[in-house]
Amino acid sequence: GAVVSQHPSWVICKSGTSVKIECRSLDFQATTMFWYRQFPKQSLMLMATSNEGSKATYEQGVEKDKFLINHASLTLSTLTVTSAHPEDSSFYICSARLGTNEKLFFGSGTQLSVL
Amino acid sequence: KQEVTQIPAALSVPEGENLVLNCSFTDSAIYNLQWFRQDPGKGLTSLLLIQSSQREQTSGRLNASLDKSSGRSTLYIAASQPGDSATYLCAVRGMDSSYKLIFGSGTRLLVRP
Numbered sequence: 001g002a003v004v005s006q007h008p009s010w011v012i013c014k015s016g017t018s019v020k021i022e023c024r025s026l027d028f029q030a031t032t033m034f035w036y037r038q039f040p041k042q043s044l045m046l047m048a049t050s051n052e053g054s055k056a057t058y059e060q061g062v063e064k065d066k067f068l069i070n071h072a073s074l075t076l077s078t079l080t081v082t083s084a085h086p087e088d089s090s091f092y093i094c095s096a097r098l099g100t101n102e103k104l105f106f107g108s109g110t111q112l113s114v115l
Numbered sequence: 116k117q118e119v120t121q122i123p124a125a126l127s128v129p130e131g132e133n134l135v136l137n138c139s140f141t142d143s144a145i146y147n148l149q150w151f152r153q154d155p156g157k158g159l160t161s162l163l164l165i166q167s168s169q170r171e172q173t174s175g176r177l178n179a180s181l182d183k184s185s186g187r188s189t190l191y192i193a194a195s196q197p198g199d200s201a202t203y204l205c206a207v208r209g210m211d212s213s214y215k216l217i218f219g220s221g222t223r224l225l226v227r228p
Contacts, residue, residue, distance in 0.1 A: 034216075042220055043218040045218075046216070
């Protein structure tokens with residue numbers, strides 16, 4: 001099946017620094033990628049949808065200047081958490097859609113801890 | 116606004132039991148519904164996808180049903196095994212073209228040996 005690779009799997013950073021998370025589709029071209037965040041024992045909340053070569057569409061309440069999304073190629077999307085603060089600590093997961101396939105393929109997630 | 120609810124939030128059963136996980140959604144205008152498995156600190160694995168026109172899907176010991184009119188879906192796991200221990204999430208896709216999924220908060224399942 002299709003594989004989505006997400007790196008890093010975990011990161012610890014100081015407050016005020018920026019963190020970049022990568023999401024790669026390894027064996028297919030992802031027309032659309034989605035970024036979610038998940039707090040402990042809670043569900044996934046969609047943050048933004050990104051299509052290759054265009055600006056990401058952010059969900060209501062998600063600060064686009066804080067969570068920068070770049071989808072420069074059909075196999076790579078990045079999420080940069082700028083000036084991270086402790087309240088940004090969360091589990092971030094990306095997913096990718098293959099063509100018109102209904103199924104989404106998920107990365108393994110990134111646990112971000114901001115001190 | 117679509118809301119997805121999963122009951123129970125947690126479930127502990129002895130190995131070998133058959134069990135049912137429930138998912139309900141407030142807006143019946145869905146395109147499809149998916150069940151996912153999530154292991155601790157990991158991403159999601161798609162288990163079953165049911166299109167809005169379908170009533171159920173089966174894969175091995177898993178069977179998912181969909182009653183769109185009542186806004187409900189169930190995931191049936193037969194002969195549960197300790198390896199089934201994980202969080203199970205259901206998610207619905209709306210009728211728009213965005214492919215966005217709305218997730219429930221999940222059921223944490225523990226199958227005791």
